[in-house]
Amino acid sequence: MIYLNCHTWYSLRYGTFSVEKLCELAQKFKVESLALTDINNTSGCLNFIKIASEYGIKPITGIDFRNRAEQQYVGIAKNNEGFRQLNAHLSQQLHSKKEFKPEAPELPDCFIIYPFEKVVANKKFSFKENEFIGVSVESLRKLKFSKYLEFKDKLVLLQSVSFRNKRDYNAHRLLRAIDNNTLLSKLPESEQGSFTHQMMPSEIIASEFEDYPHVLENTRKLVKACRVDFEFGKEQNRNLLVSGESPEADVARLRKLCNENLLKRYPEAKKKVLERVEKELKAIIKLGFVSYFLINYDIVSYARSRNFPFIGRGSGANSIIAYIIGITNVDPVELDLYFERFINESRSSPPDFDIDFSWKDRNEVTDFIFKNYEFTALMGTYVTFKRRAVARELGKVFGLPKENIDKLSAGFFSINELDKLEKLVLRYSALIEGFPNYLSVHSGGILILNDSVYNYAATFLPPKGFETIQIDMNIAEDVGIHKFDILAQRGLSKITDAIEIIKENQPNAEIEDIENIKAFKEDPEINNLLKTGDCMGVFYVESPAMRGLLTKLQTDNYLNLVAASSIIRPGISSGGMKEEYIKRHRDPSRRKMAHPVMLEIMEDTYGVMVYQEDVMKVAHKFAGLSFEDADVLRRGMSGKKTSKGQMERIEAKFRENCRQKNYNEKIIDEVWEQISSFAGYAFPKGHSASYAVESYQSLYLKKYFPLEFMVAALNNGGGFYDVETYIQEIRKCGGKVHPPCINKSDHPSSIFGKDIYLGLGYIKELETKTVQQILENRQFFGIFKSFDDFIDRVRISIEQLSILLKIDAFRFTKTDKHHLLWKAHFKLNATKPAVKQEKLFATPHRDFELPQFEYSALIEAFDQLELLGFPLCSHFKLLKNPIEKSVKARDLKDYVGKEILVYGALITAKKTGTSNGKYMYFGTFFDKEGDVFDTVQFPATAEKYPLRSKGIYKCYGTVNNDLDYISISIKWLQRQDTLTDPRLVGYQFS
Numbered sequence: 001m002i003y004l005n006c007h008t009w010y011s012l013r014y015g016t017f018s019v020e021k022l023c024e025l026a027q028k029f030k031v032e033s034l035a036l037t038d039i040n041n042t043s044g045c046l047n048f049i050k051i052a053s054e055y056g057i058k059p060i061t062g063i064d065f066r067n068r069a070e071q072q073y074v075g076i077a078k079n080n081e082g083f084r085q086l087n088a089h090l091s092q093q094l095h096s097k098k099e100f101k102p103e104a105p106e107l108p109d110c111f112i113i114y115p116f117e118k119v120v121a122n123k124k125f126s127f128k129e130n131e132f133i134g135v136s137v138e139s140l141r142k143l144k145f146s147k148y149l150e151f152k153d154k155l156v157l158l159q160s161v162s163f164r165n166k167r168d169y170n171a172h173r174l175l176r177a178i179d180n181n182t183l184l185s186k187l188p189e190s191e192q193g194s195f196t197h198q199m200m201p202s203e204i205i206a207s208e209f210e211d212y213p214h215v216l217e218n219t220r221k222l223v224k225a226c227r228v229d230f231e232f233g234k235e236q237n238r239n240l241l242v243s244g245e246s247p248e249a250d251v252a253r254l255r256k257l258c259n260e261n262l263l264k265r266y267p268e269a270k271k272k273v274l275e276r277v278e279k280e281l282k283a284i285i286k287l288g289f290v291s292y293f294l295i296n297y298d299i300v301s302y303a304r305s306r307n308f309p310f311i312g313r314g315s316g317a318n319s320i321i322a323y324i325i326g327i328t329n330v331d332p333v334e335l336d337l338y339f340e341r342f343i344n345e346s347r348s349s350p351p352d353f354d355i356d357f358s359w360k361d362r363n364e365v366t367d368f369i370f371k372n373y374e375f376t377a378l379m380g381t382y383v384t385f386k387r388r389a390v391a392r393e394l395g396k397v398f399g400l401p402k403e404n405i406d407k408l409s410a411g412f413f414s415i416n417e418l419d420k421l422e423k424l425v426l427r428y429s430a431l432i433e434g435f436p437n438y439l440s441v442h443s444g445g446i447l448i449l450n451d452s453v454y455n456y457a458a459t460f461l462p463p464k465g466f467e468t469i470q471i472d473m474n475i476a477e478d479v480g481i482h483k484f485d486i487l488a489q490r491g492l493s494k495i496t497d498a499i500e501i502i503k504e505n506q507p508n509a510e511i512e513d514i515e516n517i518k519a520f521k522e523d524p525e526i527n528n529l530l531k532t533g534d535c536m537g538v539f540y541v542e543s544p545a546m547r548g549l550l551t552k553l554q555t556d557n558y559l560n561l562v563a564a565s566s567i568i569r570p571g572i573s574s575g576g577m578k579e580e581y582i583k584r585h586r587d588p589s590r591r592k593m594a595h596p597v598m599l600e601i602m603e604d605t606y607g608v609m610v611y612q613e614d615v616m617k618v619a620h621k622f623a624g625l626s627f628e629d630a631d632v633l634r635r636g637m638s639g640k641k642t643s644k645g646q647m648e649r650i651e652a653k654f655r656e657n658c659r660q661k662n663y664n665e666k667i668i669d670e671v672w673e674q675i676s677s678f679a680g681y682a683f684p685k686g687h688s689a690s691y692a693v694e695s696y697q698s699l700y701l702k703k704y705f706p707l708e709f710m711v712a713a714l715n716n717g718g719g720f721y722d723v724e725t726y727i728q729e730i731r732k733c734g735g736k737v738h739p740p741c742i743n744k745s746d747h748p749s750s751i752f753g754k755d756i757y758l759g760l761g762y763i764k765e766l767e768t769k770t771v772q773q774i775l776e777n778r779q780f781f782g783i784f785k786s787f788d789d790f791i792d793r794v795r796i797s798i799e800q801l802s803i804l805l806k807i808d809a810f811r812f813t814k815t816d817k818h819h820l821l822w823k824a825h826f827k828l829n830a831t832k833p834a835v836k837q838e839k840l841f842a843t844p845h846r847d848f849e850l851p852q853f854e855y856s857a858l859i860e861a862f863d864q865l866e867l868l869g870f871p872l873c874s875h876f877k878l879l880k881n882p883i884e885k886s887v888k889a890r891d892l893k894d895y896v897g898k899e900i901l902v903y904g905a906l907i908t909a910k911k912t913g914t915s916n917g918k919y920m921y922f923g924t925f926f927d928k929e930g931d932v933f934d935t936v937q938f939p940a941t942a943e944k945y946p947l948r949s950k951g952i953y954k955c956y957g958t959v960n961n962d963l964d965y966i967s968i969s970i971k972w973l974q975r976q977d978t979l980t981d982p983r984l985v986g987y988q989f990s
Contacts, residue, residue: 001202002219004035004113004134005064005074006161009435011039013179014069014193016168016435019044023055025164029199033223035060037074040094042087042457043382043439043470046479050232060226062110063090063458067099069176069191074113074134074158075104076226080455082109083228087454095461104131111222113158116143127154132222134158135215137208138196155212157219159205160197169195171431177397184397234349236480238456240373240448243291243298250290255281257297257325265324265331273320273333280321280339287343292350295373295448295484296327300355302368308361309492309514311694314354314485317686318342318613327353329517330689335562336604337686340627341613341634349477354444354485354687358493359716365486366466369446377453378468379445379476379483380460387433394425394432441468445483447476456481490716491539491694498701498712505708505751512700520696526703527556533965536721536729536932537713538698540565540691543720544908544924544934552582552963558692559604560585565688565695566610577678581608586963597622597671609678611685622671624657625650637676706733711756715748723762724870725907725926730756732930739864739872742790742809743783747771763807764867770800787813787820791827798828806863862981875905875952876928880977884954889931892968896961902968903927903954903976904935909947914939921947923970925955934967936960945973952976 007015008022015038017025026034034057036048045061052059062076063086077083085107093100102122104112112131114124116139125147127133133151135143136159143149163169176191177184209215244250258277266273284290296312303310304326312328318337322328332339343351357365370376388409395405398421407413408425418426441462447469453459456479459467469476473483495514502509512519520526529535531554533547541550541561549555549564567578584591584606591599594607601607601621602614609615612634619630629650636647651672658668701709710730713719718726727737738757744750748759760771777793784790787810804810805821813820861871861878871878886901904925913919918939926932935955937945947953957970 001029001031001205002033002157002216002223003031003159003161003199004060004062004076004156004219004222005037005158006034007038007064008036008044010041010043011064011162012041012436012438013175014039014172015162016171016175017164019048020051021164022161023048023052023057025161025199026057027055030202031057031199033058033060035062035074035076035223035226037062037064037076039064039066040090041470042083042090043380043436043472045083045228046230046456046471046475049228049230050475050478058223059228060223061228062086065090065093065100065104069193071115071118072100072102073104073115073118075107076111076113076222077228078109078111078226080228080230082107084452084454085109087456087458088452090458091454091460091467094458095467111226113156115139115158116148119148120146127151132156132218135212136160136196137200137205138194140208140212143212152214153218155215155218156222157205157209157215159200160193161199162193162197163195164198166195167431169193171428174394174397174428175432175435178393182397183399185399230479232478232480236478237288237350237482238450238480239292239350239482240295240375240450241288241291243294247290250294251285254284254290254293254321254325258321261324261326266333276320276333276339277324280319280343283339283343283345284321287345289343289350292353293321293325293327296322296353296355297325298372299365299369299484299486300327303357303361303365306361306364307496308365309358309496311356311489311492311690312353313356313687313690314352315342315684315686316351316353317684317690319351322353327355328686328690329515329693330686332686335559335685335689337689338613338616338627338631340631341616341684341686344628344631349480350482352485354487356487356489356492358496359488359490360493362486362488363464366446369448369484369486370466373448375447375449375451375453376467377447377449377459378462378466379442379447379473380457380469381440381442381472382436383438383440385432385435385437387429390429390432391425394428398425400425439468439470441466442473442483444485444487445473446486447481447483449481489539490719491698493716494537494539494709494712495694495697495701497715498705498709501708501711501751502701502705505753506705509705511705514697514700517693517696520700521558523700523703524556526696526699529699529703530555530561535695535699535702537710537719537726538702539694539719541695544910544922548934548965548967549578549582551965553585554964558696561692561695562685562688563605563610565691566683566685569683577608577610581605581610582963584608595667595670597667598674609674611683611688613685615675615678618671618675619654622658623654624661625654629653633675707735707751707754707756710735711749711751715759721907722870727870727872728926728930737872739807739868740804740809741812742774742804743778743812745809747775758868760809762868763803764869766803767800770796784812787815787823788827791824796828798824801828803867807867808860808863856982858979858982862983874928876903878978879952880979883928886954888929889925889927889933890929892933892959892966893961895959896966897959899956899958899971900968901954901956902933903952904933905952906947906950907932911942911947918943923947925953935970935973936967937970937973941970941972945970947973949975951978 006022008019009015009017036044038044042063049059060076061083062074064074065072075086077086089105089107110130113134115134119133133148133154135155135157163172173184173187173192177187180187180191242250244253262269284293300310312322316322317328317330318332318339318341320332323331392405392409395408400421404422408422439460447453453469457470459469462468499511499514502511530550533551535541535547546568549568553560553564555561555564567581591606599607601617615634615637616627616630619625619633620627632646633650655668707730710726710733714723714726730737735754735756738755740758740760740763744757745760747761750757760766773794781793801824802821805817805824808817810820861873864871883903884901886903887895904927907924907926910922911919912922920939920942921937923935924932953973953975955968955970955973957968960967960969
């Protein structure tokens with residue numbers, strides 16, 4: 001039996017099961033051939049081709065072209081070129097967002113099947129050679145009395161398969177209701193499939209078409225003419241293999257780049273360096289990865305030409321070639337990084353460079369890639385339905401009240417208290433959970449292929465306007481498509497923005513070349529910031545956990561920071577290796593506790609496994625495995641794909657080599673166990689080193705240009721903490737923070753000397769178009785000279801003007817904002833239509849006698865709280881009750897082991913689960929002086945005194961000193977009341 005119109009859950013919000021389940025269903029019904037034709041989607045086709053033979057099925061690929069749920073025609077690929085044509089046609093329609101026309105375009109290598117009902121409705125009587133009429137069991141009854149009965153050569157079986165049973169059908173209807181944003185009871189039949197769209201036993205089909213054998217024969221002929229082939233496996237590489245004119249030209253160019261740049265990186269290149277360069281070049285050329293290096297080089301060269309900062313990281317940092325030609329900034333010789341961690345002969349897939357760009361620049365870099373390489377697309381990814389979100393959607397579909405929906409979504413209910421409908425929501429939530437919901441864009445993956453993207457799948461066009469393929473990285477890698485990782489982060493834009501702000505604010509300042517990492521690494525002032533954990537705003541090292549770790553380690557050099565960047569990772573930390581590393585670092589005598597073999601191999605980390613490379617190092621030096629085998633071992637233990645039986649072979653070789661070295665079985669088992677337990681969550685050393693380079697760049701700016709750096713941090717969305725925390729840091733660095741100002745503020749924050757003016761963009765409910773209009777007017781006609789001048793020049797509603805007045809943005813007028821607010825209401829008519837033509841002459845303004853208004857700092861603070869989300873005065877000034885005698889954060893070190901009272905404004909709190917199922921809190925606060933302190937609440941106090949909201953807390957506990965890291969173990973804490981908002985109706989002024 002043959003089915004030419006089958007849907008999986010990649011028919012988004014329509015289909016109800018996976019490609020694997022479709023194959024299982026076909027096997028159960030003894031189906032010989034099957035066409036996967038998802039609705040406007042080819043996401044499942046490659047996987048279907050890959051696995052169909054395992055179920056004894058001949059795979060056929062196609063697309064069910066529809067306008068919403070209305071079927072227009074089904075396209076079936078005759079061959080790979082036909083599959084490309086179908087993908088290209090679908091992509092064109094998805095990009096243009098136009099509906100499919102009733103007739104298919106010219107697709108010569110495809111079969112086009114029009115459903116019988118559509119043919120009748122459109123009165124279509126002319127068919128091309130590759131066009132057919134699809135007849136189902138349902139439509140057969142109508143065919144008997146139709147003129148189309150005469151079209152014997154054009155009739156084929158088109159029995160749709162969308163469901164396996166009633167449960168699937170019910171789930172389908174729910175998905176359609178979600179997609180249509182309607183109640184299930186109001187879902188139109190035209191938006192649903194038919195319950196009969198199921199597989200049938202071959203006997204029933206044969207019986208139904210007993211009088212029309214030509215229909216089944218035509219179907220068999222059509223299927224026989226179809227064959228789409230792909231090869232799968234790690235040997236496949238469909239990336240662009242030649243970046244220049246020929247492979248030989250690529251090799252010559254890479255060698256030339258190395259020769260031209262070698263002395264820039266290694267002024268006194270020694271034999272060790274030269275040998276490694278040649279060794280890497282031989283491997284890169286032999287494995288066919290030359291173009292991969294050249295493409296990445298061209299991408300970063302473009303970034304340099306545009307002064308875009310970037311960080312080359314990941315395992316690519318293990319390559320001296322990448323370092324020499326400037327893709328990375330990490331010296332693999334200095335850090336003893338193994339090239340085999342990046343490329344070795346056991347790896348046939350292309351290596352993996354992760355290149356970070358500023359979030360502001362990545363789109364332009366992506367545009368460069370699309371313009372310079374013909375066959376390019378972004379990697380797709382699927383966002384799946386999550387159970388709580390599905391429960392919310394299904395609650396709406398069933399028409400449940402909001403409180404019931406909230407209860408089901410939050411999970412706070414007893415199953416026995418639920419009614420029948422609520423239980424139904426939960427049952428179908430569990431079924432739909434994990435279904436693909438919609439296609440999205442991979443966080444950084446870009447494809448640069450050797451041939452058309454449409455050979456593999458269709459593409460869609462997300463809001464940023466770059467074609468995105470309808471497959472994810474898993475099946476893409478199976479067929480040999482390997483992504484380039486072009487990522488975005490805000491840390492880099494902090495650096496470039498800070499440099500620009502310094503040039504504006506301190507034009508005579510000397511700024512060190514930001515690429516001179518060597519100078520930063522050797523600067524004791526910069527290293528002291530690390531040692532004391534003074535890293536607020538600095539990329540990757542500003543979190544409370546990282547600040548604490550740096551303090552415990554007394555980190556004062558690059559290599560120590562690299563180690564810290566790795567041992568902070570959850571796996572290493574929870575495995576106890578972090579604490580052991582810290583102790584051995586601080587207490588040299590403790591290093592003797594390390595196993596002698598491990599200490600000899602990992603002397604730089606005191607015999608403690610810290611990096612992924614340590615797995616390779618131990619396997620190579622302890623067991624004598626080749627670097628290639630050692631990397632296979634690392635990959636296998638990290639959960640990466642390896643060939644069948646490869647891990648067993650490596651383990652056997654590991655043990656045999658150890659025995660030949662006369663190690664006893666106990667030591668062999670111990671070392672193997674350490675490797676096994678560590679490899680799964682290890683972090684690449686090159687990755688840590690790359691992050692450490694960026695951290696040093698930020699630390700340099702923070703040390704010598706703290707105000708400009710913190711303004712840049714604010715303008716790039718901050719980081720780990722909220723805006724108010726960074727404002728507090730600015731004050732600590734000697735800056736004065738002002739509310740937004742009509743004449744001084746830009747959209748982001750700006751700095752004049754030591755005065756920082758918050759940007760107009762921080763004001764809640766102030767419309768973007770209002771900000772734009774103000775800034776454009778100021779740019780063309782200069783600063784506003786008075787309130788009346790502003791009203792004459794800027795068309796603004798009374799509502800938007802009131803917001804600006806409440807935040808005191810007109811304080812340059814020296815007039816009380818309440819006075820100006822009254823004037824605004826007199827001078828503006830909110831209902832007056834906007835006149836686009838500029839006034840030739842300004843109309844004289846009438847002034848009004850108004851009573852004197854009394855300034856209130858408290859009202860100012862609450863206006864700021866409303867419009868900015870925080871007050872610009874100290875939170876401590878808003879306390880209802882006076883502060884009792886207490887300790888300051890800077891003096892905590894003098895009270896170690898003692899119980900103290902301290903007041904702190906909560907910055908952030910981390911709730912962490914414990915091994916026995918309870919939880920604890922780690923809190924970070926700043927005191928009245930702006931100094932930061934950390935707290936820990938163990939389960940007993942965490943349950944009794946939860947840290948649930950921002951505010952000022954009275955904290956009582958014992959001061960701890962853990963290797964110079966000061967924290968408070970909380971015994972109790974109490975959130976302090978603040979003053980009542982004086983703007984509230986009924987407020988009693990004293």
